[in-house]
Amino acid sequence: xxxxxxxxxxxxxxxxxxxxxxxxxxxxxxxxxxxxxxxxxxxxxxxxxxxxxxxxxxxxxxxxxxxxxxxxxxxxxxxxxxxxxxxxxxxxxxxxxxxxxxxxxxxxxxxxxxxxxxxxxxxxxxxxxx
Numbered sequence: 001x002x003x004x005x006x007x008x009x010x011x012x013x014x015x016x017x018x019x020x021x022x023x024x025x026x027x028x029x030x031x032x033x034x035x036x037x038x039x040x041x042x043x044x045x046x047x048x049x050x051x052x053x054x055x056x057x058x059x060x061x062x063x064x065x066x067x068x069x070x071x072x073x074x075x076x077x078x079x080x081x082x083x084x085x086x087x088x089x090x091x092x093x094x095x096x097x098x099x100x101x102x103x104x105x106x107x108x109x110x111x112x113x114x115x116x117x118x119x120x121x122x123x124x125x126x127x128x129x130x
Contacts, residue, residue, distance in 0.1 A: 004030045005043060012047050018054035023061050035069035038087065045091050048100050063104050071112045078113035085119035092122070 008025060012018050026044075035041050048054075048062055071077070074084055088108075092101040105123045109115050 002030065005040060009043050009047055013050050016050065016052045018047065018051045018058045020055040020057055023055060023057045027061055027065075031065065034065055034073065036073075038091075041066060041069055042091050045093075045101070048098050049093065059100050059103065062100055063107050066104050067107045067111050070108050080108060080112050080115045080119050082116045082118060085116040085122070089118065089122040 005026075008022060008030060012022055031040065035044070044062060044066065048058075051058075070080060070084065070088060074080075080088070088105075092105070097105075105119065109120060109123050
């Protein structure tokens with residue numbers, strides 16, 4: 001994980017909110033090519049959890065960049081296998097997911113060519129938590 005990502009994560013955690021400038025900085029300067037590792041993905045998931053408030057742009061960017069990583073960057077592409085599904089479920093802190101976590105799971109299930117049944121079960125769990 002880059003120092004820049006650690007720095008912005010600490011700033012957001014201290015403030016308790018994600019502003020428009022944070023999203024643009026993440027998108028343009030820190031992760032311009034998207035998420036490169038599960039560690040980076042977990043950092044974004046943690047930011048989503050700790051931010052009491054977030055600019056509207058956060059939700060759209062967060063879900064898009066996470067779907068791209070989980071569905072198209074992880075191997076095999078287009079498939080969320082059992083191991084990836086369990087990792088994601090654990091990282092999203094089911095059964096107390098954020099609104100964005102619920103959107104993310106729904107988007108991944110819709111986008112992926114195949115999804116392990118445990119992620120579909122997580123989708124059901126997060127829907128019940130809503």
